[in-house]
Every structure is written in structure tokens, then in C-alpha cells.
Amino acid sequence: PSESIISYISENREFLDGIVVTGGEPLTQKDICDFLEKVKRLGMSVKIDTNGFFPEELRRLIQLGLVDYVAMDIKAPLIPEEYSFIAGRKICERDIDRLRRTISLLSRERISGEFRTTIIESYHTLERVERIVNELPPNATYVLQQFVSRDYLRIKEGTTSKEYILKLVEFLGEKYGSGLRIEPRIYE
CATH class of the missing domain: 3.40.50 (Rossmann fold)
Structure with missing residues (x-):
């Protein structure tokens, strides 16, 4: 193919x-x-x-x-239990180490790119999103994507509201805005 x-x-x-x-x-x-x-x-x-x-x-x-x-x-904070919940499969400390190595690689190589999290409103609290941000390089681009509910998905949640995404973007922008670029990605 x-x-x-x-x-x-x-x-x-x-x-x-x-x-x-x-x-x-x-x-x-x-x-x-x-x-x-x-x-x-x-x-x-x-x-x-x-x-x-x-x-x-x-x-x-x-x-x-x-x-x-x-x-x-980056689906969740880099903690095995948290990542396992969102990923829908067992994530161990070795897997988390691989995620951190990829983040470090992208920071060192200075390649264009972004880190992104699909935000599920009932799960991705401000505290959880901050824990993700704290793993990122200080000059990264971090995209908060809107979760859009679909019947065929394993996670049975409603679509994340545009307002919630924008609230997170505003808070993170105020707290980390000097270097970290925070962008919303809204689909509906």
C-alpha cells in the first residue's frame, strides 16, 4: 500500500x-x-x-x-495509574519513562512541533492539566483539543464544552504564558 x-x-x-x-x-x-x-x-x-x-x-x-x-x-499526567485510565490499557513506569524520553528528545532536537491533550471535561481537571504542563519544556506549544463524543468510543462522556477549553487556556496562559504557547483546538 x-x-x-x-x-x-x-x-x-x-x-x-x-x-x-x-x-x-x-x-x-x-x-x-x-x-x-x-x-x-x-x-x-x-x-x-x-x-x-x-x-x-x-x-x-x-x-x-x-x-x-x-x-x-499526552493523554494524562505521567503517572501510570492515571495514564492507564485514559489510555484504556496498563501503563507501567517503563512506559512513562519512554514518554519522558520523547518529550526530552523533542526539546533537545529543536524540531517544530506540539504537545497536545484531548480534554475530557470530567477527567482533565485544572490540577491534572497543570501536572501535564509541568512535564513540558518551558518554550513548548501545548494544544488543548476538544473531546468530541462519538458512539463508538470507549470513553462515554459528553463533548467537552468550548467554554471549558477556553477557561483552561486562559488560566494556563496567565500562569505559564511567558514561554509556553497554549492553543485551543475546538471542533464543535
């Missing part, structure tokens, strides 16, 4: 500036490096959406110059 994607990009590159590789988790694909090399040869920019659990794979792609922008999801 990657050859058909490369063919599509090649045929339409006059209309494209770049691509977004998302998932599942794109860093688990064994041919990701070869695929991105072909994409870069076509002159495309590459954005990777990642869950942050594969810092070594991401480091390799960055060092090879195959990634231009990284968006890392």
Missing part, C-alpha cells in the same frame, strides 16, 4: 506541501524510514503524529532529516 501512496503523492505534488503520518502509531511501521525517504525525495514536508512511546524510532527519523514536525499526544 505504501507504493500507491507514494504514487498518489507524486501525481498530486503540485497541490501538496506535505503529508501527515498518523495512526494507530506510525512509528511501529517497519518500513516507515523507507517510506519517508521516498516522500522527502518528492520534496514534501512530513508531520508525524505520535503517542510518544517510541523515542528511539523517532530520534532516528529526526536525525535522518525525515521529519519536519512532530505532534505528540
Whole structure:
């Protein structure tokens, strides 16, 4: 299937500036490096959406110059029990260490990117969101995404209100605004 994607990009590159590789988790694909090399040869920019659990794979792609922008999801405070609840699977201390290594990598490599959390109003209290912020580099971009309820999702919550997202953005902006860039991403 990657050859058909490369063919599509090649045929339409006059209309494209770049691509977004998302998932599942794109860093688990064994041919990701070869695929991105072909994409870069076509002159495309590459954005990777990642869950942050594969810092070594991401480091390799960055060092090879195959990634231009990284968006890392941070689902919850970096505490195994909290992360497990939101992720819907067991998260251990080793997993949390991998998330921290990815955050550190993105800070050191100075690659363009963002950290983002999908805000579930009943779960992501101000205190929890602050614990996430305290893990981020001081000059990071942090995006608060609106959770949009869907019947097929494991989490059965209502859509997070626009007002709640904006309240969090305002509070965080006042407290951390000198370096940290806080952005809302509202869908409804």
C-alpha cells in the first residue's frame, strides 16, 4: 500500500506541501524510514503524529532529516495509574519513562512541533492539566483539543464544552504564558 501512496503523492505534488503520518502509531511501521525517504525525495514536508512511546524510532527519523514536525499526544499526567485510565490499557513506569524520553528528545532536537491533550471535561481537571504542563519544556506549544463524543468510543462522556477549553487556556496562559504557547483546538 505504501507504493500507491507514494504514487498518489507524486501525481498530486503540485497541490501538496506535505503529508501527515498518523495512526494507530506510525512509528511501529517497519518500513516507515523507507517510506519517508521516498516522500522527502518528492520534496514534501512530513508531520508525524505520535503517542510518544517510541523515542528511539523517532530520534532516528529526526536525525535522518525525515521529519519536519512532530505532534505528540499526552493523554494524562505521567503517572501510570492515571495514564492507564485514559489510555484504556496498563501503563507501567517503563512506559512513562519512554514518554519522558520523547518529550526530552523533542526539546533537545529543536524540531517544530506540539504537545497536545484531548480534554475530557470530567477527567482533565485544572490540577491534572497543570501536572501535564509541568512535564513540558518551558518554550513548548501545548494544544488543548476538544473531546468530541462519538458512539463508538470507549470513553462515554459528553463533548467537552468550548467554554471549558477556553477557561483552561486562559488560566494556563496567565500562569505559564511567558514561554509556553497554549492553543485551543475546538471542533464543535
